[in-house]
Amino acid sequence: MREIGSDNLKAMLIAIAGRIADSRERLNRLDAALGDGDHGASISAAFEKTVAELARLPDPKPSEIWLTTARCLMNGMGGASGALFGTLFLKGVAPIQGKERLVKADFDELWAAGLAGVKARGKAEIGDKTMVDALQPAVLAFAANDNIAAAWPAAAEAASNGAESTRELIARQGRAKYLGERGIGHQDPGATTIALMFEALDSYWREMTNGKT
Amino acid sequence: MREIGSDNLKAMLIAIAGRIADSRERLNRLDAALGDGDHGASISAAFEKTVAELARLPDPKPSEIWLTTARCLMNGMGGASGALFGTLFLKGVAPIQGKERLVKADFDELWAAGLAGVKARGKAEIGDKTMVDALQPAVLAFAANDNIAAAWPAAAEAASNGAESTRELIARQGRAKYLGERGIGHQDPGATTIALMFEALDSYWREMTNGKT
C-alpha cells in the first residue's frame, strides 16, 4: 500500500484513541508523579472527542481530519499540553492541504512540521524531559526510512526509547520542572503518550497490511 | 483575731494570687481537657493585676478592695468566667460598704451574696460541673461554723471536695458542655480555682493566727 486515504487516516486516529484510552490510568499515574495527575484523563477524553467528531464528518479530506484532531486536542485538553498536542496536528494541516491521498513524503512533511511547531511553541529541546524527547526521534526515524512499512515500526521504537530516556532526566519544561531532582526516576507522561501514539500507528499499519496481503 | 482590717484583706488577696500563679499550668491543663486551655493563664494574670492595683490604693476600705478585685477579674479575664469570678467579688461589695473592719458575719454575707450573684448570672446549679460545685459547699461550710478560725478550713475542705466531685460530672454550663460525656473524668478548672482560693485563705489565716499567738 503506497497511498493512504481518509478512511485509513480516520482508522489511524481511532487506533490512537483506543491505545490512549487503554493507558489512561497509567498516564494519570505518571503525571501524578511529575505533574498534576490529569494527563491520562485529559488526553484520552480529547481523543475520544476526536473520534466522535470525525464520525460526524461525512466525507472529510485528510487535512480536515488532521485539523479536527488538532482542534479537539487544543480545545478539549486546554493547558500547555493541549496547545502542544494540538500544534503537533495543526502544523501538519498545511502540508497536506488539498490532497485526497497521502504518500510517505506527505507524512514526512506532516510530522516534521508538527515537530517544528511543538518545539517553537513549547521551547523544549531534546533532554528537557518532555514529549519532544519521544517525538523528535520518532519523526527522524520515520523520515530516515524510505519504505513506509519500515518507517512505522522504526518510529514506534524510537518514540518508545525516547520516552524511556526521560526517566533519568531533570525536567526543564512543564510542571515537572518545579520538582527539580525529585522528578528523576519518573517517565514523562507526554513523552509516553507520543510513544503510545506511534505504537498504535505501527500496530494499525501492520494489521492493515497483513489483512491486505 | 475577731476583726479583719484592710491590710489583712489585701494580704488575703495576695495569698490567693500567689496560689493561683503557682497553679497556672495545672489550671491550663485542666481547661485544655474541658475548654480552651486558657483558664490558668487568664485568671492568674487577672489576680496579678489585682495585686498591682491594690498596691496602688493608698488606704483602701474593705469594700474598695473587694471592688478592685471584682473589676480586675471582670475586665482582665473577660469571657463568661471573668464575668462570673468578677461577680463573686462584685456582689460582696454592697454588704461591706462603709465598713472599716469585717467580722465573721460580714464574711458570711459577702460570700452568700457572691454565690447568689454567680448563680443568678451564670444559671449554674450544683452538679452542672462549674465553679458553683466548689463555691456553694464552701460558702455553706463557712457559714455553718460560727468560729471564723474553724470556718476557713471547713470552707477549704468543702471547696476541695466540691472541685473533685466535678470530675465525674457531665457539664451543663460553660464550654465543657459541648464535650458532653467526653468531659467525664476531667476536673472542672473553675471549680479548681475556687478550691485553690479557699485553700489559700485557709493557709493565710492559719499562718497569720499562728504568727499572732
Add this chain to the structure above:
Amino acid sequence: MSARAHKLINQPQNIVSEMLDGFCAAYGDIARLTDEGLVVRATPKAPGKVALVIGCGSGHEPAMIGWIGEGLFDVNIAGEIFTAPGPERILQGIKAADRGAGVLVCVSHHAGDLLNAELALELCELEGIANVDMVVLYDDISSAPKGREPERRGTAGLFFVWKMLGAFCEGDGDLAAAKALAEKVRDNTRSLAMSLSSCASPVTGQVMFEMPEDEMEIGMGLHGEMGMGRQKALSAGETIDLMLPPILEDLPFQAGDEVLVLLNNSGSLTLMELFILYKRVAEKLAEAGIRVYRSWIGPYATTQEMAGFALSLCRVDDELKALWDARANGAYMKQL
C-alpha cells in the same frame, strides 16, 4: 484534617493587639484604633443617630472589625481569642460610640458576650448613662429546639442583622426602633453550620478537638461547639439536602417567601466548594418556590482554619430589601 499548629504570629499574648494594629494600619481610611484599643470608624457618623456597638471575642476575623464603617457598626470592642471583652471595655465602647441618640449594644448570644454586656449595662446605670439598650441575637437552629429560640447561639447568620441594622442606623430611627428592627431580622433568620475539620488555637497551638478525616459534623458552633453529631463525610449535594430542610422547617420558610442567602466560610473551605454548594441551595429553593433576593458567599465569621460552612437564610420584605441594598463600606463588607 486541616488544623494547623504553626501560625504566622509573634508572641501569642500579643496576637489581638498586633492584629488590631495591622488591621487599622491597612484600612486607615475606614477604621481607627483608639488609645483604649477600640476599633472605631475613621469618620464618625453624624450626630443624632443611634450608634451600634459590639463586643466579641477575637479569632473570627473579619468579624467584627471588618464591619466597622459607613452603614455598619460604629465601634467594635475586640476581646482576647474566643473571649468576650469585660464590661468596662464595653462601657468605653458605648461612650466612644454615642452620637447623642442612644447606643444599642449588640450581643451575639454566647455566655461571655451576654454576661459582660449585662454587666456593662449595669455600669451604665451606675454612671447615670441613659439611652443605652442591648439586643440579644441568635440564629443557630442546632443549639436549641424550636420554641426555645432564645437559648440558641449567635452564629454567621447575624450577618443579616449587622447589615440591615447598620443601614437602619444611618437613618433617623430611634433606639427602640433600631432594637425592634434587629429583632425583626433575627426572628426571620435561621442558620445551620457544618464542619469537616478542627482547627488549632492560635494561643496554645493545640488542636481544638479531634475530627477524623472522613467524617463531618452538622451543627458545629463558631467556637467548635458540638453539634448534632458526627457522620460520614458527604458530597456537596447530599450535605445541602441534609442541612436545608431543617432550616426551612424551622422558621418556616415557605413558597412565595423571598430570602437572602449566606454561605459563610468557616475558614479553609474553598470558594469553589461554596459555589458548588450554593448551586444546590439555589436549585432546592427554586423547587420549594422560595425566591432568592440576593446571596453572599465568603468568609464573614470564621473559626480559624476550620474547614466548614454555615448556611443562613433570612426572609425579607420591602423594608428589609431596601436596607440590604443600602450602601455599606466596612473593610470586609461593601455594598455599592
Add this chain to the structure above:
Amino acid sequence: MSARAHKLINQPQNIVSEMLDGFCAAYGDIARLTDEGLVVRATPKAPGKVALVIGCGSGHEPAMIGWIGEGLFDVNIAGEIFTAPGPERILQGIKAADRGAGVLVCVSHHAGDLLNAELALELCELEGIANVDMVVLYDDISSAPKGREPERRGTAGLFFVWKMLGAFCEGDGDLAAAKALAEKVRDNTRSLAMSLSSCASPVTGQVMFEMPEDEMEIGMGLHGEMGMGRQKALSAGETIDLMLPPILEDLPFQAGDEVLVLLNNSGSLTLMELFILYKRVAEKLAEAGIRVYRSWIGPYATTQEMAGFALSLCRVDDELKALWDARANGAYMKQL
C-alpha cells in the same frame, strides 16, 4: 498540614461547570454565564470602550470570576482546575467581549495561559478579527532573576493590574493605551509568596506535594510550584523580614515612593495572621521611607486550601492612584 482530601463537591468532572453555575446564580446582578460557558458582565459595558478578557485555570477562586464586573473585566473564560482554556474558547471570549473598540487578552504568565492565548490570536487572524492584542503579565520575583523579568510567573500581584486596567478601560483610552497601562502597572509590581502547607487536588483528592509540619517554603507559585527552598517555619515578623527586602531591592522601591500593598491569602491562612503580618510590613515600609497609599488583605487568588500568602507591592503615581480609587463592582472586588 492543611491539605484536605475530602472536598465538598459532587462529581469531580463537573466541578468547574457546577462552580460557574453556583457563582452566577449567587451573583446574577453582577455576572452571567453564557451558553458557551463564559462568565460575562450582567450588564455589558458601553460600546466604544476597550474590552478586557482573561482565560485561566480554575481552582484559584475568587480569581478570576470574582473580577467580572463594572470597572474590572468583561469576560472570563474558566479552564479546568489549574488548566488554561483552549484557544477556541478564548476566541469565543474575545467575540463576546468586543464592544467595538478592540479587545485586550490578559495573560498571567504561565505556559498554558500563554500558549493558548497565542493560538487564540492566530485564530483571530485567520478569521480576520482585527484590533485584538494580548499583554503578558508577571510579578513573581522568585521565578526568574532580575534582568529576566519576562520569564517570571504571574501571581497574586497582578491584582493591581486587574484593578487599574479595569478602571482604565471604563474610560476612553484605546487598545494600545490599555496595553501600555497594563505594562506600566506590571513593571511597577513585585511579589513574593510563601507557604506553610500543601493542598489537595479537588479532582484527584491527592495532596499536591509533601510539606513537613514545621517547615515553610518561600517563593512557592500559585500552583505549588517550587520556590527558593524549604526552611524552618518562622514567626510572622521574621517571615516579613525575610520576604520584604528582596521585593524592595528588585524594583527597587525607594524612600519617597508611594505604594499599594496586597497581602493575598493562598487559602487557609487566617485574617488574624495576615493582619499581624501586615503590621510588620507597614512598620518596615515606614522605616524605609516608603509611603503606603492603600492596602488590601484577603483571599484574591487562592491555591485551594494552601496555608500561605503572597506579599505584593505596586509603586503608584497620581494616574495609578486615581485608577486604584475608581469604582469597581465585581462579586469579590469592590471599590465604592
